Amino acid sequence: MSFLAIDIGNTRLKWALYDAPRPDARVIAHGAVHLETIDDLAETEWRHIPPPSTVLGCVVAGEAIRRRVEEQLELWDVTPRWVVSSASEGGVTNGYDHPGRLGTDRWVALIGARSRVLRSGRPRPAVVVMIGTAVTADALDADGRFLGGLILPGHGIMLRALESGTAGLRVPTGEVVGFPTNTSDALTSGGTYAITGAIERMHRHLAEHAGEPPLLLVTGGAGWKVTPYLELEHELIDSLIFEGLLHLGQQERFATPPQPLFAA
Template sequence: MLLAIDIGNTRLKWAQYRDLRPGATPVAHGAVFLEQVETLAEGDWAGLETPSQVLGCCVAGDAIRHRVEEQLELWDHLAPSWVVPSSSEAGVTNGYDHPMRLGSDRWVAVIGARHHLLARGNATQPLLVVMAGTAVTVDAVDDHGNFLGGLILPGHGIMLRALEGGTAGLRVPTGEVVDFPTNTSDALTSGGTYAITGAIERMHRHLTERCGRTPLTLVTGGAGWKVAPWLAVEHELVESLIFDGLLVIASERERMRAIGK
């Protein structure tokens, strides 16, 4: 029984699995805003079957992680494991200049995406992994499973708050995405959307030129559904990409323990 935890910049998401197979259906799952993590032990987690292991990734900082670990004391025999990016894991090689400085959520999502590719029998197709949330990341994996690097840019909310803080008169309601905006609301919403999709399409072009083959593009994250309709390259929405990555890592670590490595 695995309890998988994804601590993002805004929310903590969790899922519990009996099966370590990526794509498995969780027996329970949920999400809370980071301000509410102290409610987990007496709330969402109180009725769960006791997990045998806890594996998570955290990008919200040590303070939040420690608060979550206090909630995990509900099961006093458990010591949670937190994913730290390394030079390679689960068939993916990390090409970051300093591998441990790569965001753990990006690393886990890339591993989950690579599994999706292998499960389809397309081991030699490159990958573009997009996570759209508070921030947006666009990561490239070549046709041999080498993580090449990626982009980080602000999500919609950060863009709008930056404009509101730095420009007078832009506190307006959210608008629509249109080709030729004729009001400020539509101009802001369209500008943010096209900035994000433009970055994705640029990286898609770079990766296609690098590998000589069109990448499989997977989009995940809480705001993925907002970005996807305006993306001009073929893509798929995969809601559980980070959890799939955690399942891959847990399964691979279990296998290595079983053979004594």
């Protein structure tokens, strides 16, 4: 039973077709498109892949984007499901003040991280970092409780904010160095160290809370740009969101294809 996982972020839609909804599933096909081009998915990237049996996704880009994606999914006779953040799911307890307001991408990534931690050995705390348009650093204790997390702007947002708020600041991206001596390097280094500093602070908070060093799991499209400058042992993972969707796809309420809204 093939399984299509969809992650609709703030900038891009990522998708992967698996041969089954389970963490060790084989990837049949995958891709990513910018949101400006999602109206062409049925005629381009999805046109020649096998029809999925079930579709499960998460979306942070808003209802209008979700509806446009659903229109493209009419290519197949399948009704998609969309994850909604809840008080508890997939072995994770949601500690947010208002659980439903936690971004679904963060929620699904936490579920994927918990599944990975349990498969790798004994339960351990973990800091779950996503680096993309925005950056999040979330704390997960050894019992699977989400304790809370940080949100900060990604590199692009930081640079655009500085350009719009600082007269004459129009410079190309520079290098990350210890002592920047030009504005380009100063901007790139400042953004990178802001992100790594936040990650390291959350890691320290969780280590003090848990009484042991947590795992540091990093994911997201821009993770590779930042991890070389992390001074902590870490694992860079292609997509914790897909891992979370695969874990959820095993559950009975997601595994059975939903019935059409109106019977024929």
